[in-house]
Amino acid sequence: MNDFFLIAKVVSVSPKDGFIKLRMFSDHPEKLYTTNYVFIDFWGDKKKFYIEEILKRGETYLLRLKNFSTLRELNVFIGREVFLKESDLIPLPGNSFYIHDLIGCKVFCSEKFLGIVKDVLSTPANDVLELIDQNNTIKLLPFVLKFFDEINPEQKIIFVKEDSGICDDED
Structure with missing residues (x-):
């Protein structure tokens, strides 16, 4: 490791x-x-x-x-x-994550697989998760905590809230 x-x-x-x-x-x-x-x-x-x-x-x-x-x-x-x-590394406060902890997490919206976190991009407004899906397509997902039901870096899994509006774009 x-x-x-x-x-x-x-x-x-x-x-x-x-x-x-x-x-x-x-x-x-x-x-x-x-x-x-x-x-x-x-x-x-x-x-x-x-x-x-x-x-x-x-x-x-x-x-x-x-x-x-x-x-x-x-x-x-x-x-x-x-x-x-x-x-x-210093311990982070609650709902804060090191980028290396998020890399490799599988991202889902309900049962639908959206992709795997490839990188976390910093922007002035908020961080953005760069995902790669099963077709090797890059997707960008705003990393705003209110859009997520669960972020579990230990189990390498992230669940997006169904009513976040993010899942509506996925077909």
Whole structure:
């Protein structure tokens, strides 16, 4: 089982103060404050790096990694993905889900199979489930809690409410 979870990507560096700048993929970036290290991917191999300092400037997160400070040292991180281990993820409040928990869930409306969650897309209004059905057709489903009867990531199953209006489009 893959116990690494993507949380960010390094988009630039600040050699003046030794930070790497992150583009966060998480709705809960505060989980960076609960760990002393991150894993950064180098050609499929996750390497552990210790965090010296974390700064938040607006919506941007900056990390200073121990023993990395020069432009040459920091440039190797640009474009790399940043991961945490599952044990380092913070527990989410009720009716909140990690994307990796939803991927692979089978989605039904009553008895009708709508598809399997392939991805979760973030939009300004709400998240959207990207489903792939039995014909390999991509469907988009707004991930608004009031549209669902049950979301059970442990059993990898999601039930859409029949009166949500979503099922009306499915024939």
